[in-house]
Amino acid sequence: MSHMDHDTSGRRTWLWTVGTTVAGLAVTRTVSGTQVAASPVRWRTDFPALGQLINGKPLAYLDSAATTLRPEPVIEAIAGYYRTINANPSATLHTLARRSAEEYAAARTAVARFINADPREIVWTRGTTEGINLFASSWGGANLRSGDEILVSVAEHYSNWLPWRAIARRTGAVVRVFGVHDDGRLNLEDMERMLSPRTRLVAVSHVSNVLGLINSIPEVVRRARSVKALVFVDGAQSVPHVPVDVRALGCDFMAFSSHKMLGPMATGVAWARHEILEAMPPYQTGSNMAHEVTIDEAVLEHDGQKFQAGTPNVSGPIGLAAACAYLNGLGRPAIAEHEQTLTKRALDVFTRVRGLKLIGSTTADDRVPVFCFTIDGVPVPAIVKALDEEGIAVRGGDMAALPLLERFGTKAAARVSAYLYNTVQDIDRLGAVLDRLAR
Ligand SMILES: Cc1ncc(COP(=O)(O)O)c(C=O)c1O
Secondary structure, three states: OEEEEEOOOOOEEEEEOOOOOOHHHHHHHHHHHHOOOOOHHHHHOOOHHHHOEEOOEEOEEOEOOOOOOOOHHHHHHHHHHHHHHOOOOOOOOOHHHHHHHHHHHHHHHHHHHHOOOOHHHEEEEOOHHHHHHHHHHHHHHHHOOOOOEEEEEOOOOHHHOHHHHHHHHHHOOEEEEEOEOOOOOEOHHHHHHHOOOOEEEEEEEOEOOOOOEEOOHHHHHHHHHOOOOEEEEEOOOOOOOOOOOHHHHOOOEEEEEHHHOOOOOOOEEEEEOHHHHHHOOOOOOOOOOEEOOOOOOOEEOOHHHHHOOOOOOOHHHHHHHHHHHHHHHHOHHHHHHHHHHHHHHHHHHHHHOOOEEEOOOOOOOOEOOEEEEEEOOEOHHHHHHHHHHOOEEOEEEOOOOHHHHHHOOOOOEEEEEOOOOOOHHHHHHHHHHHHHHHO
């Protein structure tokens, strides 16, 4: 557990002890008690990676849609777990095993609360991709029949496309693809036209990793319900930026990744409504997901536990719970306001770079600070390289969304993605390099 303190110079320090309370909740209390009105400049001091020079220049990290940086409380929550508790969890055995079980359970509660879910509905995964594979394989394997249809949008990441295609091929179902408008918004009329009694599932991202646009999930759900289809939401790019309430969205399944929201890598969440989860067969089998195992029989666990075969990743959920507490502690409205500032600055910078073509919407409405673009006459790898030389980290390539890029007439793009620790100076430095490249 941690608490944050100020030394005599006013510098904040994180103090860690590991004991009987819950990492995530302890951080919530401390952060919310001291940092609600903090500025981005102060937030940055929590991120040790920002202290380094890259190619002799201060790091401007604009690749957060790929993975974010981690703040000290998250790093310490993970390290603190291994320093002391470090036991295979059990609710009934020795003290450390019990503490491990308590921390693990508390992390589940904290992360469930972050998306307004019931803790029983949380399945820990390695990330969004594994969550989608779990749903495709378990729910899809049990429910899809020959001729059934799954609708996805053309804006989906490969991870919200290929698992559905794979299960469709195994079961004889079909994946159908609906389009987006020129500004990148989902073409819901197109989707509606494709709906039929054969549609079993609509799978869409809440926020596309290329367009940065926040899709209206209730609008998708409303239409899907007209044919009694279920709705899966890929929350990889939304949960980090937008307060997500799975009940308010009305969807049936969601998956997201810890590493895109300040938490550790190889940890993620698959969420489904309780009755759906209970009806799904296990995804993997082994220890911890069954009891009373005889030579021929086994009694399956219930809830998320049925999908957690083997020794769990305990430190990952603890780190993710610390990340949720950290985000809550900074204040979601304060983060959103800062992201709007960054978004507007970036859009402003992009309009001034000669030959720069932004993919999708050019306004700041209903979006997070994720932008993909090309520059006439400048290959994408040259953009990434020139920025890297200046200490500015961005991504380039097909963004695991080639059908979408092709919809907008390109096979590759550069991507700038900002988060709470970025500044307008980062965006201005980006603009200066892009400007030079375009001339
Ligand atoms: C929209 C979207 N969906 C799914 C994924 C896959 O996430 P992960 O690689 O963490 O499993 C990503 C990762 O970039 C993404 O942006």
